[in-house]
Structures are given as structure tokens and as C-alpha cells.
Amino acid sequence: MSQSIHSTSPKNIIFMIADGMGVALVSAYREYVNQHADGLRQPCIYNHHLVGQQSTYSFDGWSTITDSAASSTAMATGSKTANGIIGQDKDGQRLESVVEVAKAHGKKTGLVATAEVSHATPAGFGAHVASRNDYFAIADQYFDDKVGDDFKLDVMLGGGRHHFIRPDRNLGYEFKKAGYDVIHTHSELAESTNSQVLGLFSEFGLPMAIDRNPQVIPSLKEMTQSAIKRLDNEQGFFLMVEGSQIDWGAHHHDIVAAMSEIADFTAAFEAALDFAKADGDTLVIATADHATGGMTMGVNEVASWLPEYIRAVTQTPGKIAKDMLLSHDWMQSLTDNIDFTLSSTELNQIYSTYQQNAFTPEQKRVNLEDTLCEIIDRRSNTGWTTGDHTGEDVNVYAFGPGKEAWAGWRENSHTGQQLKAWAAGQDMTSIDPFEAE
Template structure:
């Protein structure tokens, strides 16, 4: 919602593709290989776009170590490995609005800028949700899909109005305007219809507010509403709002049986979208790979990677059966500067990470709530700890002014797993490395080579229009919805 703008115009892929800052790398289109990945010119009816937030190359490589059977000579592959086709460049373009020409504020991206690049086919500033450098709205591929009559869905383990899903279904000058972004999901229409048919993730705090109850509004408009896995699975409605936490959902390893996994949410979304005669567009995000990276928590990171891998398997299985579905999977950036190996030692011990039964966050919260350090570590760490390691956690748990600093306890437990496993970190923020692209289905080789994230967005636009069979298509000049209010620049760093 854009209060700052005197006028609100929809900047479209067709209008901006020639102006993309940095330029899109040329990719090589080819026919599919003999393994059944689909022909280059095959019709695409359905698009599944999956984002492992923060999932840099070290994360997928570490997952391979985690999947390894040490009794075999070669390391076992991940589910992603057979489908890698290219690499994606991740930088944002974040100039000072009040600085000199070419004065760049940040060129390592946040999730808002990268998601907007992938959703709208442009480069933009950190914090931007579906807006360009002039803070004017850009049409998203989800909006284009809805305009073509397709069903649409957003699935996320964060709150569904967090940066990545928001950039596909909303518009705001700042990712931090969570309430307004949630409002956009309801208020913004495409051809008189709500933009997103299936929304699954966290976020009750933003959808059930004192000033506005969006849950009731969606229900009145015919949506089913679910707050548990059981309710989600029981829904037989094509439109579903599922909110399973006040904000972000629990990490996969900490999740209760009442909450769905990412793969279960993905399967539910596919079941609801698959029967649309015009096809569908579904965005699925493994959100908390990134959150684990910010926390430098290898246990949480691998828990979330496995959750995302299972969802990826579901998407690939669907596409193999359907034949007219493409699955494109990538990351928005890498988080934490994670390394496999540390301190000059040439060893990584995946069994240390695998031993944990809960995240360090979970254990730290239990200790802060008054549980004894030894009891918590014995119950959840999965490790035979030394007295020195136990004492390091006890020291961190010493109250200051009557309160235990949960972050310090969390850090102490994380450090044990880092040292024992051989995991290194360089930052609590993002890094600027290129990230992998995986694809399966018709036209998958459109994503080969080294391409810009904005080029990924442009190619997604082409895919959602690829089944129009000569009708011609306009990427949507003018408004796709009514707007007219918003907020100032500024953003957090996730």
C-alpha cells in the first residue's frame, strides 16, 4: 500500500524487461535430455516455483553430507541434484534516493528485493515488495497467472505476509508493513477476484487484528479456514486460508503433530489447484532455512532443508505424472556464510547434527523457562557432552538482573554443534554468492546457465503465458487492482 505515491501504476514485465539493471544473461535453450524432462517447446499449463530462502550452495552440499551412507564409496545425492540446470545471480540494486547518481546503498540482497526480482522480472531496492526503484507497483507473475484464469497459491513456513510470499501477492514500499501486506491479499483483486486461492503458512497475528479481521472476511467470501493439519486436510473447498502460527511456524524438528509439514501443505495446495481448467501457479517457500542461517544454527538449517527437500519431492512427483507442469526451484540468496569444515580441519561430522532431537532455540527456551540445563541437554541434544560443554551452557544461563538471556544460551548450544560437526559461519546476515537453479518439466532448460534473478522472473511470465496458443498476450499495462495508500522506505535484513 503506497501512501507516498501521487499515482499508482502497474509496471509490467513487458515494459521493464529491456531496462533491467545489469542485464539478463543469455541462456541456452535446448531440447530435453533422454530422461524424460520434457521437450523445450512443450506446453506448460502449471508452474510450481519453489524458493529455499537462504539456501546457498553450501546448504544443498551439506544436505548431501547428511544424506550420505558412509558404507558406500560415493556420497548419496539429494533429491535436488538430478535437476540442477543453472545458477542465479542474487544482487539487489539499492540506490540512495537522496544520494548522487550511481550511489549504491546495498548490493547484497534481502529477501524482499530478490523475491520482487523473481516475481516481477526487475531489479529493485532492499525492502521493496512488488515495487520498482521509483516505488511504483510492478505486476507479479502470480497476478499475471490469475489474469489468465489460472488458480493460484502461496505456501510458506514463515508468516504468509513475509517478504517472499508477499512479493508475489502484494505491493508495498516496505516489507515491514505486515498488516498492510495482509490487507493487500484481501483488498487487491484481479478481474474482481481475490488474487490467491490457497494461502498456507503462519500469520494469525496479522489476519486476526483488533482493527480488522481478515480471517472472517475471507470466510464470508467462501474460503475455508484451517489452523491445524487436521482442519487443512479435511477441507474440500478450492479456496483455503490456513494459518498455523501467530507469526512464523515452528522449525520442522520442533513442530507439533498438529502443525502440517511443508510437504503436506504443498500437497494440499496441489490437490486444490490441480483441477483448474486453465492451470495454476503455485509458489512454495522453505522460509526458515534463512532464519536458521541468520541464527547460525546448523541443526535448524538441516531440519529446514529436509523439510524443503520433502516438499520438492512432492512437486516433482506431481509434475512427472501431469506432464504439463514445470517445477523451478532456487534460492533468493545465501544466509550466514555457512562452511562445511572449519578451523583448518578437513572433516565434517553429519552425525553430530543428525543427533539433535530439537533445535538449540527450543532447548534454550526450555532452560529459560526454568528447566535444569543437564536435563534439557540430556533430553534433546542427542550427544554425550563433556563437563566443559555442559558448563559453557550453564555459564550462559546465569541470570542477569533476575533474567536468563535466552540468546546467550542458544548461542552456547549452537557452538557445541558447530565445533563438533565442523560447521563454520562468517556472518549473521546474507552473502552475495550465486545460488543453484533446479528445474524439471517442459522448457526447463530456459533456466540454464548463469542468469539474473530478474531474468528468472521474466521467464516465469513467459511460462504462465505459454499455453495461450497464439492468442497473443499483454503483460498487463495499467492497473490490475485498485490501490492508493502505503508507507515509508525501510526494512529489516531477512
């Protein structure tokens, strides 16, 4: 049965989640890419495709602020849940996900992430567990929990080898025996043509985009393009892509990491848009699961934000700190990676952290990282109000047939209901975003 091209039911959906990318970070990213901003800025890709906003809050007692597990569950299953829970409600009832509905309706499915593919956001689309920390159980379910006779997921690309290839169980071997390509490097990704693949490119999360060796670790864009190539077929596909570590940068108040991770996500978004433009029957949606860090452009009564100090740093402060501790010449590691002149006060601050005793080498590295983040935040006038998530709504971006159904404001659980309606072959506009659950 061939699907008719109807404006509200595209054949394929690529659903992209920028973890932790609140509205302020998107505005900041536009300034960051406008190298010679003077007068009107060049709009960035997000400005072109903005269609609406969604809520993020979870059902977690009096708290209104979600974590990635509850938000992912809402977007994947159409029901809000409590923080920490994956693919279930608060009573432990299993909630069917868009991946499972799509699979049951003959579509191919995939998950791509720069965190572990068993991490909270992808897990919300592919697993059902009481705790997001049950990484082994999540990985097991990707293999064991079938839809009919089929594996739930055709494509899994990201980090997390540690959760799949273990002393007690080798899911790499099991997937390989079941006909999947199981790959671990950038070149293997390029060589593999199997429509079903498990690609695990690091033990845990991938290195931050700016620290990655592109010869070894694929970018989010490369993983997204590879996933699309494998999934594209007559019956259509659902692909979830997560830019996982924007959130991790923001938790650390590391604006260098956050901007570089947004750049990595943006390149993947552009690649998805290119495919959708050529294909004509693919809807691309991009959004965030929540904001992180309470980031502000401007801080402490200073009304300017100076991204040139962020652009001048060529590795994350965490990686620079690591290099400083491994090198015989800590000053060289600094000047190699920070292309503005540090003041004597800043150098003293760095040197005193470098000299200070710490309980472990890792603690010492973290202390140095924090000092470097502080200096870059101060130079660029980047403010942070919390080390945790924040509760405001996030933007929704869309391109392709059916994007009208995503205009305006919605609950994040309505996002999931719309995705599931689409996967079941129903009209996405049949879900009223203002109707109570």
C-alpha cells in the same frame, strides 16, 4: 480453449524458494542425509535436478547483497529493486507479478510458506508496498487488491494469523464471507476440500520443522500437496512454495535448524516432483533467493565436516534452551535432546551461561541458544562468516516440460521475466538471460 502440450509451455508451474539455501548448505545437506558415508555419496534430489544458477544482487546503492524482499520482487515481477521493497521499483511504481499475470490469464494461484504468508518472500508475489514491514497492508492487499473481479490468490497457507486477524480488521472473517475456508490446524487442513483456502497455522512463523508438533502444525509437504489438490484444474495454476526458515536458522548460525528446514523443504520438493511426474504437464522449479550466514563445511584449518553431531540433536538449540529454563532439571533437558557425550569444558560453558544473569528471560534463553549453537558448530566443524546474507549466486533446479528454458546462468530478474512470459501464454525461451533489461 484447451492449452496444447508444448515442450516450452507447461500448463502448471510450481515455483519453490528455499530462503537462504546457498550452495554450501546444499552440499552440507547431502552429507547430512548420507548417514554412513563411506566412499561415494548417494546423490541427493538437488544433484539430480540441477540446471543452472541465478544472480541474487539487488539495486541497493553500492551494496550488492539482496534481502528477501528485493529478491522475491525480482523473481516475481522480472525487475530488480532495492532491499526492503515489495512488488515496486525504487520510484514506487507498481510492478505486475507472475501471480497477477497468471490470474488474468485464467489460472489459479497460490502461496505456501513456513513464515507468515505476509512475510517478504510470499509478499513479493502477491503485494505492492514500500516496506516489507507493512505486514498488515500486505495481508489487506491479498483481500482488497483484485485481478478483474477475482481474488488474486486462491490458496494461502502458512503462518501469520497475527497479520490477518486483528483488532482493526478480521481478514479471516472477510475471506470466510467471500467463500474461502479459513483454517488453523492440521486436521482442518485435511478436512477442508474448498478450492479456495486461507490457512494460518500460527500467530507468526511456524515452529522450525524439527520442533513442530505434526499433529497440530502441517509440514511444508502437507501444505504443498493440499495446495496442489485445490489448484489443479483445466486452465492450469501457478503455485509459489517457500521453505522460509532455512534462512532463519542460518542467521542464528544454527546448523541443526538449517538442516531440518532443508529436510522439510526437500520433502515438499519431492512431493511437487511426484505430482509433476504423474501429471506430465507441470514444471517444477526450485531455487534460493540468496545465501545466508556464509556457511562453510570445515573451519579453522580443520578439513573435515562431521554431520553426525548435527544428526544427534533432536530439537533446535533454541527449543532446548527454552526447555532447560522451564525444567527443574536442566541437565535432563540437555541429555534428552543431545545424543553425544558433552565434555566437561562444554558442560561448564553451558552451566556458566545458564547461571549468568540476563536482563530478560528471553535474553537468557538466547544466550543459552547461542552457546549450544557454538558447541554444535564446533563439534561438526561448521563455519559461519556473517550473521547476514551473502552475495554469491544460487542454484536453480528444474523438472518437467520447459525445463530447458531454465538451463545455464541468469539474472534473478530474468527468472521473473520468464515466469511472466509463461503466465501470459508466451514461450519462456523468448527471454534471453544475457540481454540487458
